[in-house]
Amino acid sequence: MATASIPVKRLEDITECPICSETYTDPRILPCIHTYCLRCIESLGRYKKPGDAVPCPLCRKEFHVPGGGIPQLPKNFFVEKIMEAKSLSDILSRKDSLCDVCSDDDGDVSKKGRKGDRKAIVYCTDCRKNMCEQCSRCHQQFKQQPGTHKLIERSQSPMPADELLLKFPEPSCDKHPDKSLEIYCLECKTVMCYMCHIQGHSSHKCSDVKEVANELATQMTSDAKGIEDKINNCKSILKNVEEEESFLTDEVKNTEKAINEKADKLIQLIDQHRAGMIDKLFTAKTRQFKANEAVKQELERQLSLTESFVWYMEELKQKGKAYDIVKMAGGLRARGEELLKFDVEVDLPVDYSSTSMKFEATLSDDDIKQVLGELDVTVDIKGMSAIRSEPEFLPARLVA
Numbered sequence: 001m002a003t004a005s006i007p008v009k010r011l012e013d014i015t016e017c018p019i020c021s022e023t024y025t026d027p028r029i030l031p032c033i034h035t036y037c038l039r040c041i042e043s044l045g046r047y048k049k050p051g052d053a054v055p056c057p058l059c060r061k062e063f064h065v066p067g068g069g070i071p072q073l074p075k076n077f078f079v080e081k082i083m084e085a086k087s088l089s090d091i092l093s094r095k096d097s098l099c100d101v102c103s104d105d106d107g108d109v110s111k112k113g114r115k116g117d118r119k120a121i122v123y124c125t126d127c128r129k130n131m132c133e134q135c136s137r138c139h140q141q142f143k144q145q146p147g148t149h150k151l152i153e154r155s156q157s158p159m160p161a162d163e164l165l166l167k168f169p170e171p172s173c174d175k176h177p178d179k180s181l182e183i184y185c186l187e188c189k190t191v192m193c194y195m196c197h198i199q200g201h202s203s204h205k206c207s208d209v210k211e212v213a214n215e216l217a218t219q220m221t222s223d224a225k226g227i228e229d230k231i232n233n234c235k236s237i238l239k240n241v242e243e244e245e246s247f248l249t250d251e252v253k254n255t256e257k258a259i260n261e262k263a264d265k266l267i268q269l270i271d272q273h274r275a276g277m278i279d280k281l282f283t284a285k286t287r288q289f290k291a292n293e294a295v296k297q298e299l300e301r302q303l304s305l306t307e308s309f310v311w312y313m314e315e316l317k318q319k320g321k322a323y324d325i326v327k328m329a330g331g332l333r334a335r336g337e338e339l340l341k342f343d344v345e346v347d348l349p350v351d352y353s354s355t356s357m358k359f360e361a362t363l364s365d366d367d368i369k370q371v372l373g374e375l376d377v378t379v380d381i382k383g384m385s386a387i388r389s390e391p392e393f394l395p396a397r398l399v400a
Contacts, residue, residue: 015083018058019044024083029076030119032061042070077171090159091130092123092154099132101139122151125168131155215374255375262373281357288355298350306339 017024020090026038033054045054045065053062066072093098097120124139126149131139136151152164172193173179179193187204197206198310313332316325363371 015079015086024076027076027079027083028070028073029079030056030061030073031063032056032059035076035079036059038071038073041073045070081165081168084168088123088125088152088164092152097130097154099135100129101131101135120154122153123152125152171214183208184205186212247272259373259375266372277359284355284357288353291351291353294350295348295352299344302342302348304345309335309339310341 015023016266017037017040018034019036022037024035024037027033027035028038028041030041035051036057044057045052048054048070050065050066050069052065054065055062099120102118119134121133122131122136123129124131127139131151139149150168170180173181173196176193176195179195181191181193181198181200183194183205183206184190185192185197185201185206188201191209192201314334316328316332320328325341351388
């Protein structure tokens with residue numbers, strides 16, 4: 001059965017919980033195949049009872065709490081195996097590691113002096129120990145079934161993770177620890193040893209676990225190819241969406257520039273026109289005030305003459321002698337007739353003009369909008385299939 005290579009540098013991604021972003025602690029797998037720490041998924045479903053639906057934090061696909069609660073969710077043994085591979089990779093990457101067997105037997109005087117042999121050269125995946133050359137030979141000789149334990153030679157270059165996984169011992173049966181899991185029950189969908197098959201599954205349709213694994217691997221390869229096509233399609237759509245975003249960004253920038261330029265030009269013209277009208281307004285005011293000043297001066301002069309004439313007659317009448325009144329009466333009488341005939345509005349020696357103001361804005365708010373222009377933004381609701389083709393970059397249109 002072919003195995004895909006799993007680079008060690010990607011083990012961090014595989015062994016990291018999406019919720020706590022730490023290395024898995026007791027990883028549990030959901031029906032959607034997403035995996036979380038037991039404590040993390042428990043925190044999400046702490047108030048849920050068996051049978052209640054709980055959404056997956058990543059894909060939102062709901063799963064039902066099994067009987068017995070969240071802790072009854074199945075363990076992800078493959079992730080645990082990968083975590084072991086990561087741990088083993090760390091162990092094998094340590095230089096000058098000492099033999100664990102020699103270190104465990106410090107009381108043996110015969111081994112204390114073997115300093116040259118204390119450097120580990122292999123690692124046993126079954127015993128989980130580093131071993132020197134002599135301990136490795138003894139280890140193989142004293143095992144009841146020589147060669148059953150898998151040894152990994154330590155070298156300067158790190159071993160790829162897929163090779164490390166292949167070095168792991170095959171799991172044994174929970175009920176019969178000395179038996180390997182070699183049979184797959186097609187009816188119960190479970191792996192078992194030969195003894196379990198005899199005791200409880202002899203009447204069931206079973207097959208060799210490796211043959212079933214090969215068939216399933218072939219199916220997974222086919223599924224993976226189809227899913228890969230979906231991934232490429234999604235990437236293509238994502239690329240087109242990002243291109244549309246980039247184009248829209250440029251279009252918005254250019255449209256904003258056009259709007260600002262048009263508005264700035266109109267503002268400049270409006271400011272110039274406003275300045276001209278205000279200048280005209282105050283020029284008219286100054287001219288009118290100057291004309292008014294000449295009229296006021298003439299009116300004040302006429303008023304002064306009239307008031308002084310009346311005052312003089314009153315003084316003459318009250319304080320003058322009969323002789324004085326008779327002597328001045330003719331002149332006063334003639335002057336009085338002149339003043340009586342004088343019409344201020346007609347006979348005043350200066351012309352009086354009046355200035356009126358009227359401001360009328362003929363443009364309404366809608367007219368002003370038409371002068372500046374209208375921005376027409378068209379949103380075209382499309383299906384995702386439309387994004388697969390070349391995008392139509394028409395997100396906005398400026399009408400000026």
